[in-house]
Each structure stands twice: as C-alpha cells, then as structure tokens.
Amino acid sequence: MSPTPKIGVFDSGVGGLTVLRALRAQLPQASLIYVADSAHAPYGDxxxxFLQQRARQITRFLIGQGARLIVVACNTATAAAIAALRAEFDLPFVGIEPGIKPALARSDARRVGVLATPSTLRSAKFRALLHTHAAAAEPVLQPCPGLADAVERGDLQAPQVQQLIRQFCAPLRTAGCDTVVLGCTHYPLLAEQ
Known part of the structure; x- marks a missing residue:
C-alpha cells in the first residue's frame, strides 16, 4: 500500500487552522503540513x-517537504496568487473563496453581508465571484481592516476586538442582511466566541 500523499496548507497565520481542522475532519488519515506565515501577517492589506511572492516561496517549501497538493487556506492569498501558482507549478491547488453562492441560497431576503479583508473585496477574483453568483442580489460588502490582525494577536475577547466586530457588523444590520459570509479564514475564530 502506498503512503498517503502529503497535503500542504498555508495561510498568513492562525486563520488557516480553521481550514486545517476541516481537512482533518474530512481526511483523518491525510498527512498535512501547515505553514502559518505569521512573520508577514496579516495578508489583508x-x-x-507581495502575496504572489510569498505564496511562491511557501509553495516551494511545501513541495520540498513532499506536498503533492496545496491548499491556499486564505481568501486574500487565493484571490491574489492562486492563478499564478497554478501557472507556475505542476500540482493541484485548492483555494478558499467567500461563500457567496451558498449564502444567497440560505438568504430569504437575498440581502447577504460579506465581511472580508480589503484586499479580498478589491480583487478581480472576488468581483468575478459576485458577477457570477450575486448579479441579481444586493450584497453588502464590508471591508474589515485590522480584524484578521486582531485575531492573530489572540485576545478575541479584548474590548478593542469586540468594538471592531460591532463596527463592521453595524452596516450589515442597518441594511437588513439575514445572512453573513465570513470572507476570511480568521473570522470563524471570532464566531466561535
């Protein structure tokens, strides 16, 4: 029996651990290699x-460790770099993107809020995603500068972090959003609180 191929996973820091946890649940026998690029976190701004350069460097490292598939466990890095990675490296890449389509399917009002990093919301990849899945809807796009960085610092109950959450969620409440997309892998760590 041949050994299970190694899967490389990377993010700017702790956010990708949410993806790693899901991979472990779905593929308990998989050999996973995780890189948290904390020295360059957050990626959101x-x-x-820069993101393409970091993604290439990390990919080379993961390949050197035996990875045969790479999961880009970051919405921002996926938007900025996955096309370049697929063009340069001869192995499969799986990216992360905000769940616009499933959110719209769940939304009774078709008023979906999207919390994401400024870079993700500005990206051509995200605009294409909106065009494909949300053309008939009115998503409320809320950039969240500093929120992923706050998660990286680890004190999720800090008053400053709670204030950022209230500040970023207020426009979604005002707009009557009934479904929210967490468009950064760091944000589920806040939702668990």
Missing part, C-alpha cells in the same frame, strides 16, 4: 505582487 498587502499588495498582490
């Missing part, structure tokens, strides 16, 4: 060329 970084330029695309």
């Amino acid at each position: 970084r330029p695309d060329d």
Whole structure:
C-alpha cells in the first residue's frame, strides 16, 4: 500500500487552522503540513505582487517537504496568487473563496453581508465571484481592516476586538442582511466566541 500523499496548507497565520481542522475532519488519515506565515501577517492589506511572492516561496517549501497538493487556506492569498501558482507549478491547488453562492441560497431576503479583508473585496477574483453568483442580489460588502490582525494577536475577547466586530457588523444590520459570509479564514475564530 502506498503512503498517503502529503497535503500542504498555508495561510498568513492562525486563520488557516480553521481550514486545517476541516481537512482533518474530512481526511483523518491525510498527512498535512501547515505553514502559518505569521512573520508577514496579516495578508489583508498587502499588495498582490507581495502575496504572489510569498505564496511562491511557501509553495516551494511545501513541495520540498513532499506536498503533492496545496491548499491556499486564505481568501486574500487565493484571490491574489492562486492563478499564478497554478501557472507556475505542476500540482493541484485548492483555494478558499467567500461563500457567496451558498449564502444567497440560505438568504430569504437575498440581502447577504460579506465581511472580508480589503484586499479580498478589491480583487478581480472576488468581483468575478459576485458577477457570477450575486448579479441579481444586493450584497453588502464590508471591508474589515485590522480584524484578521486582531485575531492573530489572540485576545478575541479584548474590548478593542469586540468594538471592531460591532463596527463592521453595524452596516450589515442597518441594511437588513439575514445572512453573513465570513470572507476570511480568521473570522470563524471570532464566531466561535
């Protein structure tokens, strides 16, 4: 019997652990290699060329560790770099993108809020996702500068973090959103609180 192929997973920091946990639940026998690029976190306000460079470096490292599939466990890195990675490397890549389509399917009012990093919301990949799945809807897009960084710092109950959450969720409440997309892998860690 051949060994299970290794799966490389990376994110800017702890957010990708939410993806790693889901992978472990679905593939309990898989050999997973995780890279948290905490020295360069957060990715949310970084330029695309920087993100592509980091993604290439991390991919090379993961391949060197034996990875045969790479999961880009970050919405921002997926939007900025996955096309370049697929063009450069001869192995499969799985990316993460905000769940617009399932959110719209659940929304009675078709008023979906999207909490995401500024870079994700600005990306051509995200705009294409909206065009494909939300053309007839009115999603409320809320950039959340600093929120992923607050998660990285770890004190999720800190008054400053709670204030950021209230600030970023207020426009969604005002707009009557009945469904919210957490468009960053860091944000589910806040939802668990």
